[in-house]
Structures are given as C-alpha cells and as structure tokens.
Amino acid sequence: MLIAFSVAPSGTGRADGSVHDAVAAAVSVVRSSGLPHRTTSMFTEIEGEWDEVFAVVKAATDAVLPYGSRVSLVLKADIRPGHTGEIDGKIERLERAIESRPHDD
Numbered sequence: 001m002l003i004a005f006s007v008a009p010s011g012t013g014r015a016d017g018s019v020h021d022a023v024a025a026a027v028s029v030v031r032s033s034g035l036p037h038r039t040t041s042m043f044t045e046i047e048g049e050w051d052e053v054f055a056v057v058k059a060a061t062d063a064v065l066p067y068g069s070r071v072s073l074v075l076k077a078d079i080r081p082g083h084t085g086e087i088d089g090k091i092e093r094l095e096r097a098i099e100s101r102p103h104d105d
Contacts, residue, residue: 002078002086003053004043007061009068022067026060033059036087043074047087050079 007026008019027044030037033056036047044060046053057075064071080086 001050001053001080002045002047002090003057003075004045004077005057005060005073005075006043007057007064007071007073009064009071011069012067019067022064025063025067029060029063030056036085038087045087047084 007023009022012019012022027039030039030044030046033046033052035052035056038045046056048056057073061071061073078086083089
C-alpha cells in the first residue's frame with residue numbers, strides 16, 4: 001500500500017506560523033523506518049504493508065505532538081494488494097504516458 005500523509009501542529013505559539021521543526025521530526029521518523037518513502041513540499045509518501053505503514057504514520061504523528069497544542073493529520077491511501085514498488089512504478093508509468101502523447105507545436 002501507498003500512503004500519502006501530511007502531519008502538522010497547530011497552536012504552536014510561533015509568530016511566523018512555521019512548522020518546519022515539527023515536520024522535520026516527522027520526516028526523521030519516516031526516514032528511519034527503512035520503508036520506501038518520498039517527501040515533497042506538501043506530503044510524505046511511504047510504501048509497505050498496512051500495519052508497518054500505519055505504525056510509521058502514528059510514530060510520525062507522535063513526534064509532532066510536542067510542537068503544538070494539537071495535531072492535524074491528512075492521509076490518503078492507495079491499497080492495491082499484491083503490488084510493490086508502486087512508489088516509483090506509478091511515476092514511471094505516468095512519465096511514459098506523458099512522453100508518448102503527441103506534442104503541440
């Protein structure tokens with residue numbers, strides 16, 4: 001399964017509203033998990049079995065808790081039993097499809 005998630009604190013008391021320290025704590029958890037992952041400017045994707053992926057999401061959420069009075073978690077899952085390597089496979093198929101499209105000149 002693939003999970004795309006975003007976790008951030010609110011009620012941080014920071015005048016600039018920045019949450020980068022909290023996000024860094026969450027991403028560190030993901031990176032140390034050993035599971036395939038990718039972080040972008042808005043979400044972190046992680047691939048693995050249901051229990052291991054959700055354990056990482058919980059640990060990442062727990063890592064953010066100390067940074068504010070509450071935490072927001074946004075999560076999207078692609079559950080496709082029997083498929084692995086989709087964190088890269090989906091992107092590779094998309095790129096091939098884009099390359100095979102006729103170009104407007």
